[in-house]
Amino acid sequence: MANSPDLYETLEIRYPPPGARGDPRPPPPALSPPCRACRQALGTAALLLLAAGLAALGTLYVQSRGELRAARAELAAVTEPLGPEHDGDTPSAIQRRQDRLGRWLQALALGWRYHRGKIYLFSVQRQPWAAAEAACAVTHAHLASVTSAEEQAYLAREARGGTYWIGLTATGVGGSWRWSDGTPYSPDQSFWAPGQPDSTDHGQWGGEGCVQIHPVGAGLWNDHNCNFSFPWVCQRDLSVP
Incomplete structure (x- = not known):
């Protein structure tokens, strides 16, 4: 008996075109031709964003390098009088x-901020x-004492609109002001x-006898x-051991 051809060898399957009657599949969406102007606009926008990002990073880098150099110079300047002149050029003094x-460097790594011979947290x-x-x-350390307009301006700027206790408090008869350090x-x-200190009475809490940097007045003092x-x-x- 002659071998008959395999059924699957002669079977031809015809699939209906997409969208034909009885085919549940929707036809694929038509592809629009590429928009050269759109590609150019997107490319230009991406380049502008990249340039802006690099410029911002460059500014931050320059500022941080400048602040670091200034801090090193000031640290060297203010620590020199604490060395040989007072203790002698001995190994223990060094x-x-x-x-x-x-x-000091460890404190700076932990979030303290350096400014003109002092560090602040x-x-x-x-x-x-x-x-x-x-x-x-x-x-x-102590709560900050403020003894110059320059230091006041620095603290007000670094407070960034926040409210912070500083070291001034009223003590004794008549509430004389003193710094905690x-x-x-x-x-x-x-x-x-303006208008401070006003010694407002808080009822069961008592009056106001401690001072804070306050957003009202751009970081000026308020008693609370x-x-x-x-x-x-x-x-x-810096002179604190």
């Missing part, structure tokens, strides 16, 4: 100076005034907002009740 600078937590001062003391308070070097919780600014001087 080691103490290096240890002090090492602690702007907290992200909120505490009453006394607890804020205690938190600064743990780091061998022992710096003498001078009315001639005070930066109160010491039991209320706010962020704070710690300050350390």
Whole structure:
């Protein structure tokens, strides 16, 4: 018996064209020809965005390099008098100076900010005034004292519109103002907002006897009740061991 051809070898399957009657598949969408103007516009926009991004990164890089050079120069300038003139050119004196600078550099790595021989920490937590001062003391610091218009301007700028406790508080009979780090308070070097201090009475909480940098008046001072919780600014001087 002769071998008959395999059924599958002779079977021809014809598929209906897309969209034909009985075919549930919709026809594929027609492809529009490429738009040369569209491609050019998208390419130009991408290049502009890339250029803007690179320019912004370059500006930040230049600013950070400039700030770093300034900080190094100021650190060198203000630490030099703390070395040989006072302690002598002994290995122990050099080691103490290096240890002090090492602690400063470590503090900067932990988020402290350097400015003209001092470092500052702007907290992200909120505490009453006394607890804020205690938190600064743990780091061998105090709440910030402000003794010049230049320092006031720096703190107000770095506060970026926030409210922060500083180290000024009213104590004793009559509520004499004093700085927590022992710096003498001078009315001639005070930066109160208009109408402050006003010693507002907060009822069961008492009056206002602690000072904060406040957004009203672009970072000028406002007295507030010491039991209320706010962020704070710690300050350390280079001369602190």
